Amino acid sequence: MSDYRYLQEQDIPSFLAALRALGNRVLVPTLQKGTKESVVFTPWQEGDPVLVAKATVPAKAAVLPSCETLVTYKKTKNPDNYAETSLTLTETVEAEPTVVFASRPCDAKGIAILDNPYTKGIYKDPYYMAKREKLVVISLTCNSGCETCFCHWVGGGPSSPEGSDILMTEIPAEGTKAYVLQPITAKGKEMLAKSALKDGESVVALMNEARKAAFATLSPKPDLTEAPQKVAACFANLSFWAQETERCISCGACTYFCPTCYCFTITDEGEPTSAQGGRRLRSWDTCMSSLFTREASGHNPRPSKAERMRNRVSHKFATYPENWGIFSCSGCGRCISQCPVGLDIRKIVLHAIAEAGGTVHPPKQEEAKPAKAAPVQAPKLEEVKPAKAAPAPKEDRAEARAEGKQTPSANDTEPARSPAPRRTAKKRGFIKTSLKKSGTRRR
Amino acid sequence: MSGVTSQNTNAEHSELRILGFLCNWCSYGGADTAGVARATQPTDLRIIRVPCSGRVDPLFIAKALFNGADGVLVSGCHPRDCHYSAGNFYARRRLEVLKHFLPILGIDPARFEYTWVSASEGERWKQVVTRFTEQIHALGPAPKFEDSHPLHAMVDMALAPLAPLGTGDPQLLSSVKEAIRKKLPELDCVIGWKEGRDGLHTVPHFIRTEADLEELRIGPFAIHNLATYLPNYKGKKIGILVKGCDAKSVVELLQENLIKREDVFLFALPCQGILDMGRVDQVLGRYQHITSLKTDDKTVTVVADGKEHHFPISQYAPSKCYSCTSRMAQDADMLLGNATQIQGTPQTPPELAMLDAMSLSERMAFWKSAMDRCIRCYACRNSCPMCVCRDYCVSDSRDPHWMSQSDATREKLFFQVIHTLHLAGRCTGCGECQRSCPVGIPILALRQHCARVIRELFSGYEPGTDPKAVPPLLGYQVEEEHIKEREWK
Numbered sequence: 034m035s036d037y038r039y040l041q042e043q044d045i046p047s048f049l050a051a052l053r054a055l056g057n058r059v060l061v062p063t064l065q066k067g068t069k070e071s072v073v074f075t076p077w078q079e080g081d082p083v084l085v086a087k088a089t090v091p092a093k094a095a096v097l098p099s100c101e102t103l104v105t106y107k108k109t110k111n112p113d114n115y116a117e118t119s120l121t122l123t124e125t126v127e128a129e130p131t132v133v134f135a136s137r138p139c140d141a142k143g144i145a146i147l148d149n150p151y152t153k154g155i156y157k158d159p160y161y162m163a164k165r166e167k168l169v170v171i172s173l174t175c176n177s178g179c180e181t182c183f184c185h186w187v188g189g190g191p192s193s194p195e196g197s198d199i200l201m202t203e204i205p206a207e208g209t210k211a212y213v214l215q216p217i218t219a220k221g222k223e224m225l226a227k228s229a230l231k232d233g234e235s236v237v238a239l240m241n242e243a244r245k246a247a248f249a250t251l252s253p254k255p256d257l258t259e260a261p262q263k264v265a266a267c268f269a270n271l272s273f274w275a276q277e278t279e280r281c282i283s284c285g286a287c288t289y290f291c292p293t294c295y296c297f298t299i300t301d302e303g304e305p306t307s308a309q310g311g312r313r314l315r316s317w318d319t320c321m322s323s324l325f326t327r328e329a330s331g332h333n334p335r336p337s338k339a340e341r342m343r344n345r346v347s348h349k350f351a352t353y354p355e356n357w358g359i360f361s362c363s364g365c366g367r368c369i370s371q372c373p374v375g376l377d378i379r380k381i382v383l384h385a386i387a388e389a390g391g392t393v394h395p396p397k398q399e400e401a402k403p404a405k406a407a408p409v410q411a412p413k414l415e416e417v418k419p420a421k422a423a424p425a426p427k428e429d430r431a432e433a434r435a436e437g438k439q440t441p442s443a444n445d446t447e448p449a450r451s452p453a454p455r456r457t458a459k460k461r462g463f464i465k466t467s468l469k470k471s472g473t474r475r476r
Numbered sequence: 477m478s479g480v481t482s483q484n485t486n487a488e489h490s491e492l493r494i495l496g497f498l499c500n501w502c503s504y505g506g507a508d509t510a511g512v513a514r515a516t517q518p519t520d521l522r523i524i525r526v527p528c529s530g531r532v533d534p535l536f537i538a539k540a541l542f543n544g545a546d547g548v549l550v551s552g553c554h555p556r557d558c559h560y561s562a563g564n565f566y567a568r569r570r571l572e573v574l575k576h577f578l579p580i581l582g583i584d585p586a587r588f589e590y591t592w593v594s595a596s597e598g599e600r601w602k603q604v605v606t607r608f609t610e611q612i613h614a615l616g617p618a619p620k621f622e623d624s625h626p627l628h629a630m631v632d633m634a635l636a637p638l639a640p641l642g643t644g645d646p647q648l649l650s651s652v653k654e655a656i657r658k659k660l661p662e663l664d665c666v667i668g669w670k671e672g673r674d675g676l677h678t679v680p681h682f683i684r685t686e687a688d689l690e691e692l693r694i695g696p697f698a699i700h701n702l703a704t705y706l707p708n709y710k711g712k713k714i715g716i717l718v719k720g721c722d723a724k725s726v727v728e729l730l731q732e733n734l735i736k737r738e739d740v741f742l743f744a745l746p747c748q749g750i751l752d753m754g755r756v757d758q759v760l761g762r763y764q765h766i767t768s769l770k771t772d773d774k775t776v777t778v779v780a781d782g783k784e785h786h787f788p789i790s791q792y793a794p795s796k797c798y799s800c801t802s803r804m805a806q807d808a809d810m811l812l813g814n815a816t817q818i819q820g821t822p823q824t825p826p827e828l829a830m831l832d833a834m835s836l837s838e839r840m841a842f843w844k845s846a847m848d849r850c851i852r853c854y855a856c857r858n859s860c861p862m863c864v865c866r867d868y869c870v871s872d873s874r875d876p877h878w879m880s881q882s883d884a885t886r887e888k889l890f891f892q893v894i895h896t897l898h899l900a901g902r903c904t905g906c907g908e909c910q911r912s913c914p915v916g917i918p919i920l921a922l923r924q925h926c927a928r929v930i931r932e933l934f935s936g937y938e939p940g941t942d943p944k945a946v947p948p949l950l951g952y953q954v955e956e957e958h959i960k961e962r963e964w965k
Contacts, residue, residue: 065849066630067916068827069754073849087762089915090851099851100883179762180674250764280680282704283866284858286914289851300874300881316881319853323867370757373855373912374700375672375679 037233037240038225040201042210049077049134051228057132057169060095062088074133083135085173085203091140091292091365092133096147096164099289100316101127103160103299107310120305128163132224133170135201138193139184139365141172143292145196149357150295160315169220172197173212176243177250181366183379186254189364191247199225204239213240255393257350257360260382263389265351267343273388274339277381280374281338285319287368287376288345293361296320320344346381492546492612494520496605497536499529501559503551505595507605515602518609521549528552529590530563534574535870535878538893541583542621542886547612550590551604555961556954557594564592565952569933572959573900573949576929580831580922581893582840586611587618591962619837621886626848627841629834631826631918633755635798638820641749641789642774644695645813648746652717652812653689655743659715659810660689663741666715667702669693675769676760676778677753680705683715696751696776696789701725701906703861706735713739719747720815721796723805724904724940725861731943732902734864744808746815751776752794754916756787795826795920796907807943827910827921828928843889849915850888856909856919857895862902870894896922901930901948904940933958 040048049059060074064084071089075081102125111117133140144165151161174192175182184190194200198221201212213233216222233240267273288294298318303311318325321342326335335341353361362378369377386393498504504525510517526532529552537548550571552564571590578585589608593601656666660683670681670691678697683689694717702716703725718726726742729735763780770777776787789797799822804815824832831839854871857863871879871891878894880887895909903923910920930937934948935957 065915066628067846068631068910068913068918068920069916070758071849071915073915090849098883100881177762178764180764180766252764279682280705282855282858284853284855284912286853286855286912289853290914298881300877302877302880302882314881316883317851322872324872327867369673371914373859373908373914375677377673 034232035234035237036216036222036225037237038214038228038230039233039236040212040214040230041206042212044230045083046079048228048230049083050079052132052134052224053077053079055130055227057130059132059134060092061134062086062136074136077134085135087137087175087179088140089367089371090290091143091367092136092170093140093143093147093292095131095133095168096144096161097151097295097297097317100314101160103313103315105310105312106305108305110306126159126163128167130167131164131169133168135173136170137175137365138172138189138191138195138197138200139182139363140292141170141196142184142189142193142363143196143365144168144170146293146353146357146359146361146363147295148196149353149359169198169224170196171199171201171214171221174200174202174244174247176203176247178247178252179366181369182364183254183366184364185251186257186379187360187362187364191251192244197221202240202243204236204243211236213237215240255383257382257386257393259391259393260360260386261351261354263386263391264347264382265355266389267385268347270388271339271343273385274343275337277384278338278342278376281321281342281376282374283321283323283338283341284373285321286371286373287378288319288321289317290367290371292363292365292367293349294319296325298325320348342376342381346378346385349378350382350385491520492609492617493544494522494547494549494609494612495540495545496521496523496549496551497526497529497532498523498550499552499559499564500525500527502553502557502595503529503593503601506551506593506597506601509595509598510601510605511598513598515598517602517605520609520612521605528558528560528563529567529571530558530560530565532567532571534570534577534897535894537571537574537588538890538897539878541578541587541618542890542893544618544620545587546615546618547587547589547608549588549604549608551593551601552590554592554594557592562952565954566949568956568959568962569949569952570900572933573926573929574897576933577897577900577926579836580839580925581843581889582624582836582838583618584615584836586615589962619840621840621844621889622884624837624841624844626845627838628845629830629842631795631830633752633795633826635795635823635826637749637790637793637798638801638822639803639816639818641793641797643771643776643789644746644748646771646773648813649692649694652694652743652745653692655810655812656683656689656692656715657686659741659743660684660686662713663715664709664712666717666741666743667705668717669698669700669702674766676756676766676776694745695771696749698745698747699750699753699911701859701861701908703729703906704859704908706740706861707864707866709739710735711739713741715741715743717743717745718805718808719745719750720800720802720804721747721904721906723808724802724938725906726805726940727807727943728862728902728904728940728947729864731940731945731947732864737943742805742808742810744805744811744813746813747800747803748816749789749793749797749800751787751789751792752911754911755792759785759787794907794911796905799823799825825905825921825924827918828924830918831921831925844885846917847888847892848885850885850917851915852883852888852891853914855912855914856892859908859912860895860899861906861908862899862904863895870898892919892922895919896926899923900926901934901937901950902939903927 052059059077061077061083062072063075065071065073072086073090074092105123107121108118151158194217198218200215203212213236216225296318297315300314305311327333349361532550540548558564575585666683668681669678670693672679678693680700701722703722760780766780768779774788778785801818907920937948
């Protein structure tokens with residue numbers, strides 16, 4: 034039996050039920066009706082409908098809840114001497130085994146991007162780690178590109194495996210929808226091996242074709258290799274940022290709907306001396322808010338929306354790549370489609386590159402559709418090719434992923450990331466020179 | 477913990493949580509008088525002393541009711557007897573609005589009362605407390621927001637407009653451009669609309685040059701209410717394109733002295749309705765390219781990925797367009813067309829009609845289900861032209877800590893209550909909050925209900941129609957026309 038599994042649409046509920054029976058919380062996209070429909074990940078229960086549409090809100094909350102309790106604390110007074118108090122702290126690292134079902138590769142890549150600061154830096158975040166270790170991500174590869182999506186600009190693709198444990202691809206089937214499930218990590222492999230699903234080896238060729246076809250639908254992409262340097266070079270050019278953000282209304286939609294934004298704020302709530310005690314909450318924060326950087330003195334280093342958006346774009350396209358070698362953007366396009374005033378981060382980045390005198394080498398039409406020319410290949414599991422997630426990889430790499438060449442590698446439990454560029458001397462030097470010139474303090 | 481269980485099972489005999497906000501000068505004294513006279517009264521009430529009933533922000537009451545109070549009582553000096561002359565006159569208006577507002581959230585308005593007790597009226601205080609406590613006991617413990625079963629309901633958008641909707645005069649764009657071109661040298665900037673990520677999706681546009689002007693888009697694509705941007709440009713001379721509904725926001729900003737009339741140049745567009753992009757996007761679904769966009773007098777036709785979609789404005793307008801009676805600004809600096817005269821009475825907006833048809837518990841359940849998906853991005857707040865606190869919103873304040881950072885659904889709804897109550901008598905119903913909501917929560921219904929309450933209580937007052945009018949909650953009358961004295965005993 035191969036590692037691949039075959040799943041028909043009508044068998045999804047029993048598959049999910051089996052996952053639940055193993056003690057997992059299964060998050061699935063569900064349709065929420067309102068003035069417009071939205072798709073939100075909710076815990077699945079037997080009988081709930083399953084929708085495999087791209088979610089309006091990414092599955093980020095599975096590892097980084099919009100609010101979580103870090104510690105609870107209680108202060109008790111000594112009844113014999115009220116001046117004497119004692120404080121008890123209870124750490125509340127909570128993690129439930131969770132399966133995210135039918136997220137998209139961009140959502141999964143978002144989690145891979147969160148993994149860097151939360152699990153690979155000097156300080157490891159125990160709350161995040163606990164949830165991450167118990168998380169299995171089953172991503173549904175996309176059938177086509179979309180007007181607001183740009184995963185291929187930032188090193189991803191409709192079937193890129195970063196952050197996913199299992200990739201699921203829709204294949205043509207008679208009278209029903211059917212999917213092939215491909216394990217990416219050891220966790221995913223184990224989950225599929227334990228499942229009651231049928232072997233999918235016979236349909237792997239169909240899967241590859243479907244992925245290739247999806248890749249072929251993507252629009253031509255610009256080359257963002259120069260983006261980190263060029264976006265950083267625009268740092269002191271505040272009039273540029275003011276112009277780009279003139280219509281921004283400083284809400285937090287772009288950051289809260291972003292699968293890669295990971296900033297949070299910490300608040301202590303409740304009376305420590307009360308019966309319930311106090312609790313320390315960590316909740317999502319947004320750099321679009323004035324409060325994000327307002328200091329106790331009242332001084333704000335980012336007084337206007339121009340500075341705030343500069344921070345957001347620079348973080349995603351300059352400083353994060355400088356630290357971790359990949360863009361902090363999975364190209365899901367939610368910040369574009371969800372923005373009340375239609376701000377488009379793609380345009381801001383392209384404008385920044387142009388402003389700093391760079392080029393994006395727009396590809397010729399025939400280059401944009403490489404998948405058509407390439408022959409269909411069956412995936413070779415022996416052929417280990419660890420993912421290199423440097424900024425803007427070449428077409429052929431993304432294509433390789435589309436073909437399913439991506440295999441469980443040494444990086445089994447770790448999402449793919451570039452081994453090389455972590456604060457290279459050259460890049461640091463570059464930033465320093467630009468700082469000197471501008472004389473602006475950089476956060 | 478056994479005490480708690482017996483409280484729940486034996487509600488009639490046990491105490492409930494009733495909160496009282498008492499004015500220091502009258503009612504608190506009245507309560508003291510009753511105490512000194514050793515009057516027998518129920519002990520459910522927990523008193524918070526305030527300097528004046530005018531100090532009681534309706535949010536105090538909303539917060540109490542959201543956080544487990546079974547009843548809230550406000551008591552101040554009798555009207556015309558306020559220690560600070562007029563505090564209770566302001567309080568009377570605010571509290572009356574709140575009392576009428578509560579039912580839309582699914583909260584029984586009988587859980588909140590306000591009345592007047594003077595310092596000498598110990599006996600009356602005893603009666604008030606007894607009556608109110610009995611009233612709350614009759615209602616029982618307040619239903620908990622968390623306990624509601626989810627109720628998903630959808631707004632029925634099959635509506636008939638008061639006057640035909642359409643895409644407007646195709647010749648209008650060139651004359652509008654010409655008018656702006658003439659005026660542009662005198663202005664720092666003219667705010668309009670232009671193409672966004674594709675031809676169908678427009679974005680706000682800041683016109684400074686002739687080249688910018690060429691990008692202007694109007695008609696059904698004049699989606700955003702651009703008045704939101706005006707307070708950002710203090711001291712600059714700004715031209716702004718306004719539809720009839722947008723003009724109300726400009727007038728309201730003038731009423732509140734938040735912009736100066738001489739700094740603004742209003743270009744009034746005749747409007748025949750705009751597209752509800754939320755519903756349009758829903759029909760289009762996932763697409764890659766728009767290859768054709770055509771507009772005839774009634775319909776916008778889009779070809780996306782080879783598939784043709786028709787969007788007749790009469791079916792794809794936001795709800796505000798169906799009951800619109802002022803399609804063009806009247807007191808603008810330049811009228812760019814002729815206004816359509818509209819006869820007829822606006823129907824109840826569909827979002828509100830849906831809630832009106834529900835019981836109190838259904839409404840609570842509805843808001844629980846709807847607000848559950850809110851992620852507090854505050855797009856509703858930031859797109860609101862009347863939300864002028866901007867970076868200093870009460871919801872962001874840490875001291876006082878008005879809103880919990882907890883992502884409990886009731887906290888999310890509580891923010892909507894804050895927003896709505898701050899907009900009471902100021903909201904012009906432009907619907908930007910609802911349009912901006914990325915997860916499609918019909919939050920406009922709360923504002924529409926509040927606007928209805930304001931109309932009923934203040935003789936049909938419509939915000940944003942008269943630049944000289946004082947918003948109702950910023951003033952008072954000694955004898956209110958539509959508010960009973962609430963000599964509640």
